[in-house]
Amino acid sequence: xxxxxxxxxxxxxxxxxxxxxxxxxxxxxxxxxxxxxxxxxxxxxxxxxxxxxxxxxxxxxxxxxxxxxxxxxxxxxxxxxxxxxxxxxxxxxxxxxxxxxxxxxxxxxxxxxxxxxxxxxxxxxxxxxxxxxxxxxxxxxxxxxxxxxxxxxxxxxxxxxxxxxxxxxxxxxxxxxxxxxxxxxxxxxxxxxxxxxxxxxxxxxxxxxxxxxxxxxxxxxxxxxxxxxxxxxxxxxxxxxxxxxxxxxxxxxxxxxxxxxxxxxxxxxxxxxxxxxxxxxxxxxxxxxxxxxxxxxxxxxxxxxxxxxxxxxxxxxxxxxxxxxxxxxxxxxxxxxxxxxxxxxxxxxxxxxxxxxxxxxxxxxxxxxxxxxxxxxxxxxxxxxxxxxxxxxxxxxxxxxxxxxxxxxxxxxxxxxxxxxxxxxxxxxxxxxxxxxxxxxxxxxx
Numbered sequence: 001x002x003x004x005x006x007x008x009x010x011x012x013x014x015x016x017x018x019x020x021x022x023x024x025x026x027x028x029x030x031x032x033x034x035x036x037x038x039x040x041x042x043x044x045x046x047x048x049x050x051x052x053x054x055x056x057x058x059x060x061x062x063x064x065x066x067x068x069x070x071x072x073x074x075x076x077x078x079x080x081x082x083x084x085x086x087x088x089x090x091x092x093x094x095x096x097x098x099x100x101x102x103x104x105x106x107x108x109x110x111x112x113x114x115x116x117x118x119x120x121x122x123x124x125x126x127x128x129x130x131x132x133x134x135x136x137x138x139x140x141x142x143x144x145x146x147x148x149x150x151x152x153x154x155x156x157x158x159x160x161x162x163x164x165x166x167x168x169x170x171x172x173x174x175x176x177x178x179x180x181x182x183x184x185x186x187x188x189x190x191x192x193x194x195x196x197x198x199x200x201x202x203x204x205x206x207x208x209x210x211x212x213x214x215x216x217x218x219x220x221x222x223x224x225x226x227x228x229x230x231x232x233x234x235x236x237x238x239x240x241x242x243x244x245x246x247x248x249x250x251x252x253x254x255x256x257x258x259x260x261x262x263x264x265x266x267x268x269x270x271x272x273x274x275x276x277x278x279x280x281x282x283x284x285x286x287x288x289x290x291x292x293x294x295x296x297x298x299x300x301x302x303x304x305x306x307x308x309x310x311x312x313x314x315x316x317x318x319x320x321x322x323x324x325x326x327x328x329x330x331x332x333x334x335x336x337x338x339x340x341x342x343x344x345x346x347x348x349x350x351x352x353x354x355x356x357x358x359x360x361x362x363x364x365x366x367x368x369x370x371x372x373x374x375x376x377x378x379x380x381x382x383x384x385x386x387x388x389x390x391x392x393x394x395x396x397x398x399x400x401x402x403x404x405x406x407x408x409x410x411x412x413x414x415x416x417x418x419x420x421x422x423x424x425x426x427x428x429x430x431x432x433x434x435x436x437x438x439x440x441x442x443x444x445x446x
Contacts, residue, residue: 379404
């Protein structure tokens, strides 16, 4: 795809400190970091910049080639995919524990790589520890770069090397400005990762029968009908009171952050269970984050639920009234429909309605359904203007804001959704009282 940033794959044995290093190099805390080995399982691309050069660091799960369980094999596969796609590779080794059989095996694989490989001797927390790097020359991959991902020692020199490689790799255009950010959210094991893989047409995200396999939010780009989409697969959403360990807690925070930076959220539900309270909670989280929402009833190839009943419950419980789509990640049923509807919702979320059209809508609504009255005074709507997008925000000038009842405000909002095809799009409507002097009140600021 055009605009691809140079990619630097970060690989190594479990618990070598890869995610901590990635966070240090990009200047954030996006990757899940924990003392428990194997916390990172999928690939996660994070954008970095150094001396004006932009690149992506692709964090991967710890690679233990001797491990034979299905999840470890999936992690190994993800790391190999990252290596195949990368412009360069950072091989991170825990210099304090020294070389293990896993490091030697991985080094053997990397010696056959055509891309540049930088050996990173991690956990060199003070200059006196540098002799610990001597053993790493035996990997046959060049001089090691001593760093401390915890304290930052040596990371500037490492970033100089990364920037030089990224500059050589060329295209640093990054994603297009009109790229749509699509978050895939929902309960654990509802089939989110399987749906992402179906979108991509590849096993890009690890899928397991074990609930909670996905722990990070993983950004992946694809092109659909000429539009660039950035998919964000997220850890299963659970109530914070149920989060018994810190890894799950921080994964939950990243799920929330994914929704906050998305344009559209697909709330994935398991059709075998129908719509449950946690699904509604996920949709509410998306609404509070300001992103548009569509509900996918996944696993339709296995179980079918009452679509009309689900739609009725959603209309009653969710203010956004999102569209419900019966889908199957396994068979591909309605997968393109989900992407097409997501693109449409993203466009609707960014749409600006001309002021004359908006005031014609207000006139039509008030003529067909007169506003409420209280104590002999009727609510009057004088003028409307859109004052923001993404999500859309409107200021409606009224005679007295106290006359706006909750039910009528919801009715007005839903009429706007019907008129402009904004089902599932969060709307912010400010009813602004007209000043007694007769001058128009300034529209509410976004």
